[in-house]
Amino acid sequence: MIPLTASEGQYPTWQKSLANAITDVDQLLSKLALTRDDLHNAVDINPDFPIKVTASFVRRMVKGDANDPLLNQVLPYKVENQIQPHYHRDPVGDLAANRQDGIIHKYHGRVLLITSGACAINCRYCFRRHFPYQDNALSSPRWQMAKTYFRNDPSIKEIILSGGDPLVISDHRLQGMLAELEQIHHIQTLRIHSRLPVVLPERITDDLVNTLSNSRLRVVLVIHSNHSQEINHEVKQALAKFNGTDIVLLNQSVLLNGINDSAEILANLSETLFDARVLPYYLHVLDKVQGAAHFAVEEDRAKRLTGEMALKLPGYLVPKLAKEQPGWGAKTTLAPSMAKPTTIRR
Numbered sequence: 097m098i099p100l101t102a103s104e105g106q107y108p109t110w111q112k113s114l115a116n117a118i119t120d121v122d123q124l125l126s127k128l129a130l131t132r133d134d135l136h137n138a139v140d141i142n143p144d145f146p147i148k149v150t151a152s153f154v155r156r157m158v159k160g161d162a163n164d165p166l167l168n169q170v171l172p173y174k175v176e177n178q179i180q181p182h183y184h185r186d187p188v189g190d191l192a193a194n195r196q197d198g199i200i201h202k203y204h205g206r207v208l209l210i211t212s213g214a215c216a217i218n219c220r221y222c223f224r225r226h227f228p229y230q231d232n233a234l235s236s237p238r239w240q241m242a243k244t245y246f247r248n249d250p251s252i253k254e255i256i257l258s259g260g261d262p263l264v265i266s267d268h269r270l271q272g273m274l275a276e277l278e279q280i281h282h283i284q285t286l287r288i289h290s291r292l293p294v295v296l297p298e299r300i301t302d303d304l305v306n307t308l309s310n311s312r313l314r315v316v317l318v319i320h321s322n323h324s325q326e327i328n329h330e331v332k333q334a335l336a337k338f339n340g341t342d343i344v345l346l347n348q349s350v351l352l353n354g355i356n357d358s359a360e361i362l363a364n365l366s367e368t369l370f371d372a373r374v375l376p377y378y379l380h381v382l383d384k385v386q387g388a389a390h391f392a393v394e395e396d397r398a399k400r401l402t403g404e405m406a407l408k409l410p411g412y413l414v415p416k417l418a419k420e421q422p423g424w425g426a427k428t429t430l431a432p433s434m435a436k437p438t439t440i441r442r
C-alpha cells in the first residue's frame with residue numbers, strides 16, 4: 097500500500113509557498129530594489145493577465161537589474177496591450193473548443209489532460225494568458241469522463257498531465273489518479289508537464305517521488321526552464337531526489353527574445369540541466385499569442401541558434417526546435433541551420 101501523505105488535513109510547506117506567491121508589481125519591484133522609474137514607467141501595474149511569481153523564483157533574480165532574464169519572464173509591460181497583427185488570443189487554435197472537457201487528443205497514442213487550471217507563476221509569454229482556466233480544475237465528473245475516454249481507446253499509451261500546472265494538485269489526489277490510471281491496461285506511460293520543480297522546488301516532496309517511482313507506469317517528468325539562472329542549488333537538490341529512480345527527466349524551454357536568445361545562454365542551460373540529470377527536449381518557437389509579440393524570435397534566427405548549439409554541444413544536449421502547427425499530427429521540428437560546413441574542432 098502507498099501510505100497517505102503525512103500532512104493530509106494540514107497544508108504542506110509547498111502549498112503555503114504557493115498561496116503566498118507575489119501578485120503585486122510594486123511588491124515584486126521593491127524586493128528587487130527597483131522602482132517603476134528604473135523601468136522607464138513601462139511596467140503595467142494592473143495587467144489583464146495578472147502577475148504571479150513565487151518567492152523562491154524571485155530570490156534567483158539579481159537585485160537592481162531591470163534586465164534580469166527571470167524578472168522579465170514575469171513582469172508585465174504596457175507593450176503587452178498593443179494589438180499586433182498575426183497574434184491571436186488563442187494561437188493554438190483548439191484551446192477554447194477542446195479544453196472544455198479537459199482532454200486534448202491531437203496526436204497518436206497520447207492524450208493531454210488538463211489537470212489543473214492554476215500555475216505557481218504567470219509567464220508573460222504563455223499561450224494560456226487569455227484563458228487562465230482558474231475554474232478549470234479537474235472536477236470529479238470530468239475525471240470520470242476522462243477515464244472512460246482512456247478506457248475506450250486502446251491506442252492510447254500515454255497520458256500527459258498538463259495545465260496550468262498539474263503538480264499544484266496534492267500528492268494525495270495525484271496518488272488516487274495514478275492508481276486509477278494503472279488499472280487501464282493499455283496505458284504504459286504517465287507524463288507530467290510542470291514548471292513547479294523549477295519555480296517551487298519544495299513541491300518535489302518525498303511523497304511525490306515515492307508515488308511516481310512506485311507506479312507500474314513509466315513516468316516522464318518534463319520540467320520547464322528557460323535560463324540556467326533558474327537552476328539554483330535549491331532546484332538541483334529537489335531534482336536530485338529523482339536520482340536512483342527510473343523516472344525520466346526532460347526539459348522544455350521557450351525561445352524568448354531578450355531572455356535566452358543566444359547560443360551561449362542556451363548551451364549553458366543545456367549543460368546546467370544535464371548536470372542535474374535532465375535532458376533538453378523541446379525548445380519551442382513562441383506561440384503567437386496576443387501580448388507576447390515582444391518575446392518573438394524570427395524562425396531563421398532560431399534555426400541558426402540551434403545550429404550554433406550543435407557546434408558547441410553533444411547532440412543529446414541540443415533541444416529540438418519545435419513548433420505547434422494546428423492540424424498536424426505531431427509537433428513540427430525545425431532543423432538547425434548551419435552557415436556552411438566547418439572545419440573539425442578538435
Ligand SMILES: *Cc1c(COP(=O)(O)O)cnc(C)c1O
Nearest residue numbers: 200201202203206207208256427
Ligand atoms: C505537445 C503535445 C503533446 C506531446 O507531444 P510530444 O511530441 O509527444 O511531446 C501531446 N498532445 C498535445 C495536444 C500537445 O500539444
Ligand code: SF4
Nearest residue numbers: 215218219222260291
Ligand atoms: S502554463 Fe507554464 S508557461 Fe504558462 S503560465 Fe503556467 S507555468 Fe508559465
